[in-house]
Amino acid sequence: MKYNNWCLGLLTLAMCTQRASIAVGNICLGFSILMFLLHLYQRYQKGESLKLPPEYQIYFNIYGIFMLFLLPSVFFAGDIVISFKYLIGIFGYRIMPFVMLLYTECDNKYIKRCLLIFVAYIAFDGVVTFVEMLIKNGARAGGLGDGLLRHASIMATVFPVALILWLDDRIVFPGKRYFILFVIGIILGFGGNQSRSGWLGGISILPFVFYKYFSLQSKKMWAILLLLCCLAGIIYTSPKYHHRFQSIANITTDRSNGDRVEAWKSAWKMVLDKPLIGYGINQGHQIYLNQYRSKAETQGLSHFHSSHVEVAVGTGLIGFIGYIFFWCFMFWKHRKFENTYIMMIFCVCLAFNIVGSFDYTIDLFASFTTLWFVLGSLVRLAYSKGEVSIK
Template identity: 20%
Template sequence: MRDLLITLIVLWILPKAVKRPAIGIMGWVWISVMNPHRLAWGFAYNFPFAMIMAAATMLGLVVTKDKRQFPVTPATISLILFILWMNVSSLFAINFDQIYGSWSKIMKVLFMTLVAMSVLNTKQHIRWLVWTLVVSLGYYGVKGGVFTLVSGGGYTVWGPSGSYIEENNSLALATIMLIPLLRYLQLTEEKPWIRRGLVVAMGLCAVSALGSYSRGALIAIAAMSFFLWTKSPRKLPLALLMIVLIPFLVMFMPQKWEDRMHTIQTYQQDASAQGRLNAWGMAWNLALDRPLVGGGFEIYDKETFARYAPNPKDVHAAHSIYFQILGEHGFVGLFLFMAIGFFTWRSGNWIIRETKGKPDLLWANNLARMLQVSQIAYATGGAFLSLAYFDLPYYVVVLMEVTRLYLKNQQEENSRVVSSQRPGPRMIRPSELSVVRREGESLG
């Protein structure tokens, strides 16, 4: 039944994607971020829905004449250079014969990110994308929160198999990054019942993150909560909610959750923490040996660890977006990766500054603030997870840069309107000129 339902939804979207590529982008985001086919058990589980949706969207780009404008900003230029550099580093990969699967998956995601920036150009498109992300990931956040409450926090929350958010730690970070987007919708939604539902969803996402038993998620949710408060327009109600809710959630969790969180202070005795430090040491040593290109994709094997890791026998994934990029693409790749985040934050500052005190642009002001909060969650929680290529952070970039471009276009349009309404120099008639001469002679 699930297989049929998912297939029917995709078939319903496909013709709309050809007519309106922006709808195709929403379909692509839904499939690639939520992975709804992974919730089925039959033919849909491995069916290439994402590829078909991407093909329909690209066909729409060819046959339609919708407005397209790519935002050329420092953030988007950094993203393009980062994509190009990953292709360069792949040519020099240590395990070149093993990288195609990872390379192909990552390039598809990032290519469609660039397509999204070209296609989405209206306020409605921006809101569509926010809602698509919220529905796609909010499903797992709300479901995980309910599961945690019902089970008394006794079991770990996991994501859909075969996706970036399959692991408990990854799903936790995704739901934490989603909370600011829920907050944005709650601030801008007109219907009271939807606003109340979004508040409930925010709380359940927080519960789901705690139910993941992820220590990195605990750090991320603390940082996110603080910046969410500082960036919110109505600080007092939010502060009161946090004061009541956070202690209750922590007290609700069982003793084994508290024991695991306490291992943050005793990481020297924790095998998992030591494995991460060993993986970071491997990435650092590899980057020192190959500073420009790193080791390429698929470097987490016995041979690479035997050559570069402090403990050659302790093979682990990168467990850090920063060391993951450093080990795979060298210092150049890490610089470009961090430049994307830095310039996206700068774009947020520009949006906040340009929309301050303008009620009609309050939505953009709130969106930029919440996107920055989501960036903070990714920057802190990602320090302990291998999620450098997860879709959501790149769609945060899309939302920020498309919003900036939309505002710039609005400013240019307003300037043209003002210029067209400004009266120009009036031509003096010959009769008026003779009067002026007589008055000048009399004054002389």
């Protein structure tokens, strides 16, 4: 039995269904992990080495260092049981897609097919979201599942992959002619979802894309410029989109923004009161509501609407330094765009972090596992022999 193919097939199915049905997504992920373990055992029985090549191993080394920086807050801040549960749940279990993609022995063509299916599904979800928005007379839509914020984060994470694979003619990838449809589908999803953080995540990668491809793919880049002008026209002429776009920088009358800022001010006070180890992973919320919430914060937010702020409050400066260290590594290691997949990794990390600056994305299971699934696929392809690079 080819456990490797079953592992990646079920993993892809889990990624596609996790937002539509948490139960189905978790069942598929559980079975994919089982297939993965059987695959490793099968390889071990054959006497094969399970050691990763250095270009893969470094990611686990850096992530391990980050996890070590979280331990002081686990053992010495808040409830140790709760902190340990979240340590394993958020930063341990959710990285499994990345682990499976790097340890599973299979042909790159299979990795590409899995990524193609996932991107196509997210694009289809985007079209459904837009149609749902039209049916609901302009109200925000969630598409094939619940959770507006996790939906926006997933689309922002996948958007760089779809866009760059469409632009780069030198990359051999199945279904390349359809990627323009995937790009349009995800853009429609952004329009239907109407998440401002999602918009910012998608926009954030464009300067790097223009820098790399304007001379290489001038016709396609001019087409993107034309599309951006059309989108700008739609935003300007549509009162709903115009108001929502303008509200991005409005922290006075728009309480969604204003309350975030007030919560961040309170979070800063919390960090100053417990600077080193924080209040325990995911344990600062009730303390914030009971002791630090300002009168100007009108909604009584259940979290700080920022992954970065949450990590700082929950794990203190020690944990936050580890967190920043990991992301600095990811950006620094992938800063050179000679390899197309390396560029995709950089842009995926950037988009995810932009969305995570305004929403608690690492606590959203579907969002964080999507990040690791996409990164695992791209890292696998980036360091594989025979993959085309661009100069």
